[in-house]
Amino acid sequence: MNRNSLIAILLLVIGLAACASTEHPVTGSLVLYGGDTLQVLTDGTGRVLVGPKEHAGQFIDATVSAGEVLVVGIDQESRATGLFAVQETGGSPKLLLAGPFQSVAASADGLLVALTTRSPDRRSDRYDLVLFDRRTGDVTTLATGVGTYGTTVAWGPDSTSVTYSTPDGLIRSVGSADHVVQELGHGQGPSWSPDGRSLAYHRARAAYVRAGGKERKVLRRLPWQSDLVGKVYWNPAGTHISVNAAAGAGGKELTCLVVDVSSGASTSAVDGSLWCGPWVGE
Numbered sequence: 001m002n003r004n005s006l007i008a009i010l011l012l013v014i015g016l017a018a019c020a021s022t023e024h025p026v027t028g029s030l031v032l033y034g035g036d037t038l039q040v041l042t043d044g045t046g047r048v049l050v051g052p053k054e055h056a057g058q059f060i061d062a063t064v065s066a067g068e069v070l071v072v073g074i075d076q077e078s079r080a081t082g083l084f085a086v087q088e089t090g091g092s093p094k095l096l097l098a099g100p101f102q103s104v105a106a107s108a109d110g111l112l113v114a115l116t117t118r119s120p121d122r123r124s125d126r127y128d129l130v131l132f133d134r135r136t137g138d139v140t141t142l143a144t145g146v147g148t149y150g151t152t153v154a155w156g157p158d159s160t161s162v163t164y165s166t167p168d169g170l171i172r173s174v175g176s177a178d179h180v181v182q183e184l185g186h187g188q189g190p191s192w193s194p195d196g197r198s199l200a201y202h203r204a205r206a207a208y209v210r211a212g213g214k215e216r217k218v219l220r221r222l223p224w225q226s227d228l229v230g231k232v233y234w235n236p237a238g239t240h241i242s243v244n245a246a247a248g249a250g251g252k253e254l255t256c257l258v259v260d261v262s263s264g265a266s267t268s269a270v271d272g273s274l275w276c277g278p279w280v281g282e
Contacts, residue, residue: 026235026239026240026258027235027236027237027239027281028235028236028237028279028280028281029041029042029279029280029281030042030233030235030242030256030258030269030276030277030279031049031062031064031069031277031278031279031280032046032256032269032270032274032275032276032277033059033061033062033071033274033275033277034059034273034274034275035058035059035273036050036051036052036057036058036059037050037051037052037059037274038050038059038062038069038071038086038277039274040088040280041269041270042281046270047090048090049069049086049087049088049089049090049091050086050090050091050092050093057073057074057075058073058074059071059072059073060072060073060074060081060101060102060103061102061103061104061152061231062104062277062278063104063105063106063113063278064088064106064278064279064280065085065106065107065110065113066109066110067087067088068085068086068087068088068110069085069086069087069088069277069278069280070083070084070085070086070096070104070106070113071083071084071085071086071093071104072084072101072102072103072104072115073093081098081099081100081101082095082096082097082098082099082101083095083096083097083099083101083104083113083115083132084096088280096113096132096134097113097132097137097139099115099117099139100117100118101115101116101117102115102116102117102118102127102149102151103115103116103151103152103153103164103231104153105153105154105155105162106155107155107159108155108158108159109159110134111133111134111135112131112132112133112134112159112176113131113132113134114129114130114131114132114142114153114154114155114162114176115129115130115131115132115153116128116129116130116146116147116151116152116153116164117130119144119145124145125148125149126144126145126146126147126148127145127146127147127148127149127151128141128142128143128144128145128146129141129142129143129144129146129147129153129162129164129174130142131162131176142162142174142176142179143174143179143181146164146166146172146174147164147165147166147167148167150167150188150229150230151164151165151166151167152164152165152188152189152190152230152231154190154191154192154231155192156173156192156196157192157196157197158196159176160175160176160177161173161174161175161176161182162174162176163184163190163191163192163199164190165187165188165189165190165201169186169187169188169203170183170185170186171183171184171185171186171187171188171190171199171201172184184199184210185199185201185210185215186203187201187202187203187208188201188202188203188228189201189202189228189229189230189231189232189243190231190232191231191232191233191234191241192234193209193234193238194234194236194237194238195238197211197212198210198211198238198261199211200218200232200234200241200261201232202219202228202232202243205221205225205226205227205228206219206220206221206228207219207228207232207241207243207259209241209261217264218241218259218261218264219243219257219259219264219266220264222245222266224247225245225246225247225255226246226247227245227246228243228244228245228246229244229245229246229254230243230244230275230276231276233276233277233278233279234279235258235279236279236280236281238261239260239261239262240258240259240260240261241258241259241261242256242257242258242259242269242276242279243256243257243259243276244256244257244275244276245257253271253272254271254272254273254274254275255268255270255271256268256269256270256271256274256275256276257269257276
């Protein structure tokens with residue numbers, strides 16, 4: 001082996017070590033929801049916040065807010081849908097607002113909650129985007145007909161706008177005060193990083209992060225994966241995202257993936273019927 005070959009091998013080893021060093025340890029705990037169960041996953045260990053005894057129904061979407069997990073749920077007996085609050089330590093859900101809600105996101109201070117709700121016209125399958133003010137109890141409409149059943153919402157940087165995805169794959173934001181709508185690109189399940197600099201979303205079975213006007217693919221389609229579904233969530237440190245991967249016949253099998261946005265390395269947090277939810281902790 002000549003000197004040039006040794007140098008090439010040495011550079012390769014250094015390069016691999018550098019790539020490995022870009023991976024960050026996962027910080028924060030991941031909320032999982034589905035059916036009548038809401039739990040928190042920490043270092044691979046699950047802790048049930050709400051189970052069948054506390055909630056006989058179904059959880060649809062979740063967000064975090066100042067020591068609480070806010071969830072959209074359906075009561076099994078009445079079939080009524082509403083926004084509920086659950087303490088991060090667990091307990092029975094407390095009804096905050098009744099209504100046919102689908103997706104939920106809380107502002108940074110937890111005082112404003114963005115929700116998608118079925119349009120008043122029952123002949124339409126469209127959903128409107130509304131704001132719930134927890135201080136006053138007022139509900140105001142931000143935009144009408146923004147999406148359908150699968151549309152998700154997330155607060156934008158500085159909690160001055162709400163970002164959402166449309167049925168035709170556009171990502172838009174609407175100002176919470178001026179109601180001005182802006183287009184941000186193409187994708188589904190958008191979510192802003194904690195520092196407000198990066199937007200994560202999925203499109204065509206892959207996950208992306210856009211920052212500084214540049215788009216970067218952080219998760220390619222896995223061999224067993226049929227699609228990515230639902231909302232993307234950031235961990236508190238802004239180093240990882242979580243997203244749901246569908247597999248199996250009809251995409252009915254779910255796997256919650258945690259992805260390092262720097263290296264693209266992904267791990268399976270949980271397999272089964274539970275969806276990735278928001279992150280809690282530091």
